[in-house]
Amino acid sequence: MRVGIVGGGVIGLSTAYYLRKLGANPVIIESSTLGSGCSLGNAGWVFPSLATPLPAPGLTLKSLLWLLRRDSPLYIRPAALPVLAPWLMRFRSFCNHADQQRGIAALAALNAATMERYDELAADGVQFEYYQSALLMAFRDADLAAAEQKEVKLAAASGIANGNPVGGAPGAPPGASTTHPPWRELDEAELYEREPMLRPGFRFGLSLGQDRHLRPESLTGGLGSSLRAGGVEIHQRVKAAGFRTEGHRVAAIVTSSGDMEVDAVVLAAGAHTGALSRMAGWPIPLTAGKGYSITIEQPANQLRQPLYLGGVKIGLSPFNGALRIAGTMAISG
């Protein structure tokens, strides 16, 4: 079966990897170069315990208050509001307890095999920078720490954070399997013992165990190399511009290099997936969230583990010879 995959980010590449393992014949169409989209500069955290759905009870009011702050972790471009209004209204309708529980259950099911799959890639010989890590969360404020702990407990109760009994020294490569509780509260002394680089003023800590972090561009690079070595057809700088359908089936992807016959199609175009889904006649109500990161190469000081700063919602990831700082969610339409 020839499966056309639109988008060569982490989603498109891993879809191609596992389709190939299942015996299908994937072909990747990437308008730029592999791994050059959102998958390039993210924080590389694989922490299922943080994977609770964005819509949550009370979020709308909280978000409005955030928008008043200069250091707000959320930005909504005012000029985009008329275009975003229907999506925001729909989003708001999911900010209730019942939908949050449904979202958590769906994410728990999606996350059930996450660690297994990453470990499988590493075991298969896909080369990428990959660490077994406990995330350290630091808070100046007791209320923020309690709110975060509530989220983590929700995830743990649903099984999101309980799937894989692994742990070990923070930052160590995955390997030894030991049991580790999904999270642990830390007092001020323990917090600074775990991360001496923290500036004074943080008083509450949470340590999330059993997780991973990786250097994202090394993962897309490793997947790309592995797919090429396996003979997978990859078209870079070729843009999907539409679809030719036959009944309910996509028969061909219309691209900037001509039509590509396929038996099935996977849309993995990140921020552009919503627009492409409308072209294919199966509209998905997606809007893009933009984030920012900077990477310091050869930092003078390095963190001992990935670190989350509560309140400003900034994530820091130590990599081999680099430190990445990521944060702020911008919804720009």
Ligand SMILES: Cc1cc2nc3c(=O)[nH]c(=O)nc-3n(C[C@H](O)[C@H](O)[C@H](O)COP(=O)(O)OP(=O)(O)OC[C@H]3O[C@@H](n4cnc5c(N)ncnc54)[C@H](O)[C@@H]3O)c2cc1C
């Ligand atoms: C600052 C920041 C930090 C983040 N941190 C984390 C984190 O720690 N952990 C985590 O799990 N997630 C994190 N994320 C989210 C994560 O980066 C994304 O969910 C992920 O990279 C999405 O991958 P993707 O393959 O769907 O999209 P992308 O990587 O954007 O790939 C989509 C690809 O499709 C191509 N494309 C688009 N349109 C077309 C077209 N018409 N034809 C052909 N190709 C097309 C693009 O060129 C692009 O290469 C973070 C995001 C940001 C911004």
